[in-house]
Amino acid sequence: MVVQVDGPPPGAVTTRSRPPERGHRLARLDVRYSPYLYVTPFFLLFAVFGLYPLAYTFWVSLHDWDLLGVDPAFVGAQNYTQLLADADFWNSVVNTLGIFVISTVPQLLAALWLANLLNRRLRARTTWRMAVLVPNVTSTAAVAIVFAVLFGREFGMINWLLDLVGVDAIDWKANRFAAWTAISAMVDWRWTGYNALIFLAAMQAIPRDLYESASIDGAGRARQFWSITVPLLKPTIIFAVIISTIGGLQLFTEPRLFNSGTNAIRGGPLRESQTMTMYMFENAFAPHYNFGYGSAVAWLLFALIAVVAAINVLILRRLGGGARKGDR
Template sequence: MAVQLDARPPVVPAHRTPRQSRQHRLSRFDTKYSPYLYIAPFFLLFGVFGLYPLIYTFWVSLHDWDLLGTNPAFIGLDNYTALMGDPDFWHAVVNTLGIFVISTVPQLLLALWLANLLNRQLRARTTWRMAVLIPNVTSTAAVAIVFAVLFGREFGMINWLLDHVGIEAISWKANRFASWVAISTMVDWRWTGYNALIFLAAMQAIPRDLYESASIDGASRSRQFWSITVPLLKPTIVFAVIISTIGGLQLFTEPRLFNSGTNAIRGGPLRESQTVTMYMFENAFAPNYNFGYGSAVAWLLFALIAVVAAINVLLLRRLGGGALKEDA
C-alpha cells in the first residue's frame, strides 16, 4: 500500500530582525516581571513603615532604653522576665480581657440582629443604613467625654435613671467591674453599626431564591435566619471576630479619656480599667520613660492578640463544622 507523502516544503521560521528580537524580549520581560513591579510599592512601604519598626521594636525590648536612647544597655530577655512577675501587667491583662469579652460578644450579636433587620424591606432603608454608621465616624474623644459624663457618680444620667428604679448610685470609675461595663457600652455604641454593615453586605450576597424556597416550605423568618443566613455568613463572622479581637485588645482612647485627672493613664487610682496598651504607654512614656520595658509589653500584647484570635477561630470552626473549615 503506497503512502502518500506531504510534498509541501517545511516551514522555516522567518529570521527576526534585531528590532523584533528586542521587542520580543521586552514583551517576555513585561509578561514575567511586570506584576511584581506593580505590587512592589506596597511591599516597599510595608517594609519601611511596618516590618522594620516591628523588628526594631523587638531589638529595643532587649535593652534598657530610656527616652533619648542614650547609652542603651543590652539586657537580653530581662524585660520579659520582669514582665512575667509584674502584678500590674497581669492586672492590665485581666482588665483587657474582661472589657474585650463584655464588649465584643454583645456587639457582634447585636450587629447580626441589626443587619438582619436592615436587610428587610423597610422604609427609608438607605437612611437607616447610613444612620448606624454615625457613631463610628464620630470623634472617639467626643464619644469618650460624653460617656464619661453619662456615667458620672454624682450627676450622671445613668445613675439618675437607676435611682428612679430603686438602685443605688454606682461608682462607675472607682469600681472595677462597673468601669468595664461603662467602657464596653461605649465601645459597643461606636462599633456595632460598623459590624452591622459588614454583615449586611454579606447578607445581600445570599441568593434570594433560598429564602423564597424556604418560605414556600413554610419556614418562618426566624427559621430562615438560623438555617440559611447564619450558616452562609460564617466566613464573614470569622472576619468580624478577628477584627473585633484585634481592636478590642488594643483599647486605649476610650478607657484613657473615660478616666480624667492625674490617674487617667493608670485607669483610675487602683488601675480599675487600665488596659495593656495604657500600661505600655505608662512605661514607654510618662512617667517611666523606659522604652525597652514598653516595647516588651507591646510584643507580649502582640502574642496575646495572636493567641486569642487563634482560639476564636478554632472555636468557630468547631461550632461551625466542616463547612467553616473549607471557607476559612
C-alpha cells in the same frame, strides 16, 4: 495560451502566519509576573512601615533604654522576666481581656441582628443604613466626654435611671466590673454600626432564590436566618471577629479619656480599667520613660492578640462544622 492565477491552487492547504516568538514570550511573562508587580508597592510599604518597626521594637525590648538621654544598655530577656513578675502588668492583662469579652461578644451579636434588620424591606433604608455609621464617625474624645457624664457618680443619667428602680448609685470609675461595663458600652456604641454594615454587605451577596425556596418549604424568618444567613456569613463573621479582636485588645483611647485627672493613664486610682496599651504608654513615656520595658509590653500584647485571634478562628470553624469527607 496559459494564464497564471495568483494565489494557491484549488485544494491547497494554507497555514496562517504565526505571531513572532518574541510576542509569545512577552505575553507569557505579562500573565505570569504582572500580578506580582501590581502588589509589590503594598509589600514594600508594609516592609517599611510594618515589619521594620516590629523588628526594631523587639530589638529595643532587649535593652534598658531611658528616653531622657541615658545610652541604651543590652539586658537580653531581663525586661520580659521582670514583666512576667509584675503584678501591675497582669492586672492590665485581666482588664484588657475582661473589657474585650464584655464589649466584643454583644457588639458582634447586635451587629448581626442590626444587619439582618437593615436587610429587610424598610422605609428609607438608605437613611437608616447611613445613620448606623454616625457613632463611628463621631470624635472619640467627644464620645468619651459624653459617656463619662452619663456614667457620673453624682449627676450621671445612668445612676439617675437606676435610682428610679431602687438601685443605689454606682461608682463607675472606682469599681472594676462597673468600669469595664461603662467602657464596653462606649465601645459597643461606636463600633456596632460599623460591623453591621460589613455584615449587611455580605448579606446582600446571598442569592434571594435560597430564601424563596425556604419560604416555599415553610421556613420562617428565624429559621432562614440561622439556616441560610449565618452559615453563608461564616467568612465575614471570621473577618469581623479578627478585626474586633485586634481593636478590642489594643483599646486605649476610650479608657484613657473615660478616666480623667491624674489617674487617667493608670485607669483609675487602683488601676481598675488600665489596659495593656495604657500600661505600655505609662512605662514607655511619662512618668517612667523606660522605652525598653514599654517595648516588651508591646511584644507581649502582639503575642496575646495573635493567640486570641487564632483561638477565635478555631472556635468559629468548629461551630461552623466544616464539610466532612463523605459529604464532598
